[in-house]
Amino acid sequence: MQKRRLILASSSSYRKSLLSRIVENFTCHAPNIDESPLATETPAQTAPRLAKAKALALAHLYPDALIIGSDQTASCDGHLLNKPGTEANALQQLKLCQGKTVTFYTSLCLLNSTNQNLQLDTITTEVSFLTLTETQLQAYIKKEQPLDCAGSFKCEALGSSLFRSLTSTDPSALEGLPLITLCAMLRREGFEPLS
DSSP states (O other), rough: OOOEEEEEEEHHHHHHHHHHOSSSSEEEEOOOOOOOOOTTOOOHHHHHHHHHHHHHTTTTTOOTTEEEEEEEEEETTEEEEOOOHHHHHHEEEEEEEESSSEEEEEEEEETTTTTTTEEEEEEEEEEEEOOOHHHHHHHHHHHHHOTSTSSSSTTTTTTGGGGGEEEEGGGGGGGGGGGHHHHHHHHHTTTTTTT
C-alpha cells in the first residue's frame, strides 16, 4: 500500500533535519502565517494555536496528505522568550535564564487533509540553567550564533553546556519537533515510519 503524502508545514532547517531522522520522503512548504502571539495569550496557549494554524494553512494545497504543523514557545519568569535575532538580544535572554528553570512548550499538529482528522498535542520541557559569567555567555553566542532559536541556544550542540538539567517526555521536542509524539500520531493515521 502506498503511503499518504507527508507535508511539513515549515521552512525550518531544524525541523526538516529532525523529520528526516524518521521519514525519507516528505515535502516542506512554509505556511506563511502570522506567528505573533495574541495579547491575551500565554506561551502555553500560543504554541498549539500556531501549530494548528500552520497545518490548516496548507490543507487546501494538499487535499490528500498528512500535514505536520509545529511551533515552540518558551517562558522564563513569565517572560516570553523569542528568537533573539541579534547577539545583544541573545545575551539579554541568556542572562535572564541564569540559575532559573525555563519552560518550553513544543506543540505538534497532524492534520489528515482527506478527512480533516486533526491531532494536537503539546510537550512541555523544563530546562534548568546554570549560573555562568557574562564572558561565558558571550563566548557561547559567538561560537554557536543561536540567533534564530527560541531561548537563544541550540540544545543539540554546545547549548547543553548552559544547562544543569532538562526534563521532557520527548527529548526531540526541545529541538523543535517531538518525534516520539509524531510517530504515535502517524501510526494512528495508518502511516508506519518503520515500513
